[in-house]
Amino acid sequence: MDDLKPILIADDHSLIRKGLRQVLEAQSAITVIEAEDGNEAIRLIRKHKPSIALLDVEMPKMTGFDVANRVLAEGLPVSLVFLTMFKDEQIFNKAMDIGVKGYVLKENTIAEIQQCIRTVSEGKYYLSPTISDFLIRRNSKLAAPAADSQGINLLTPMERNVMKLVAAMKSNSEIAGELNISIKTVQNHRNNICSKLGLHGAHALLKFATEYISRL
């Protein structure tokens, strides 16, 4: 077990690796490990379990994406940050789909990369400001659906109350307690809601409730 989890830098350009390592190790109590291609990156992630891995997207043999897919498949506990030269919207979207925590353009400064590492290590996302356009467009696409919730209008007041508590992931007995009714009644309300909304199967109501709770 290490004292502090290290940070991995995977880039085929030795100059970039050395430069980054120098800055990071000088200005913070961070240990850096280096990989010069994707295969080595995977091996080192498995072995040293770094908290963060900075991956160059454009690497020979195994790209940053290949590494990311591998990490996902094995469920390795590491936050991924992509480092790339290209401001490409499709690449960015694929990276977000895959769940990377940071996305930094190489045209940005080292200070940005440090900020990125700090932010990601707090569990938040960090994206280069220069690609915020992409993010906004992406969000407006995702927020689009919002339809098919007309069924909600069929619900009675009590059914709404039950649904709110379902969305809070309360169990039926907890709901019964809060509303001062019997568990049996709660179950009936749930069933009625499901049939009004056409929901079937395990957790179907819970999914719907958490998704549309803002419209209750």
Place this chain on the structure above:
Amino acid sequence: MDDLKPILIADDHSLIRKGLRQVLEAQSAITVIEAEDGNEAIRLIRKHKPSIALLDVEMPKMTGFDVANRVLAEGLPVSLVFLTMFKDEQIFNKAMDIGVKGYVLKENTIAEIQQCIRTVSEGKYYLSPTISDFLIRRNSKLAAPAADSQGINLLTPMERNVMKLVAAMKSNSEIAGELNISIKTVQNHRNNICSKLGLHGAHALLKFATEYISRL
């Protein structure tokens, strides 16, 4: 049943009611109903089921808050918008806690109120730009906790994979299918995760997983 759901305006000042009604009915296909105090507001909400209720916070007898509490208790299907003269942070926070969808200062223009109605009717929130300070402060408070998730570090890769699918509200059989393992194995992983994390009871893991999914 009405053709289109109306909008309720509750304010003790007749001048405000008439002014708002005129603008709203002139510029859009909206029906407005008026209430001059909180009691009447509740009665009209029950009867006409408006989609949105604009509530003056400062009303005699029954304030906007009293109306809001009543609406919540009965689970009436209406989106609440608070209209107030005072830029008070505590009042704002109480309003957000209670779940109002809009919060508009009377110092703002009528155009803002129209924008607010439009936004809220799409299921989104609308807050007067002049109180965005409050919202930011509030968010930083709420986002604060972020602790107690150290237990996550105890999880094995496979356990993480299972947990991600739990967070997506998949059933055990769905998880088993996606990971190509038996349901029994999934159940065992869940149990191991729960004991590592000290979780007990119904939906405990699901709650935890959805809350901390960003750290997986």
Place this chain on the structure above:
DNA sequence: TACTTGCTGGGTACTTTTACCCAGATAATT
């Protein structure tokens, strides 16, 4: 080699949720 860790599955018992059925009480509408 021996040991540990993680993944895989089976067994068993209990609890919770889902999915139907039913009916009485109450309040509002026709």
Place this chain on the structure above:
DNA sequence: AATTATCTGGGTAAAAGTACCCAGCAAGTA
């Protein structure tokens, strides 16, 4: 007065999740 909608609860059965037990196998470590 009759009808409808809503809330309330009971019954039953199947499916899913929770909570423990167990053991074999593979990989890495001491």
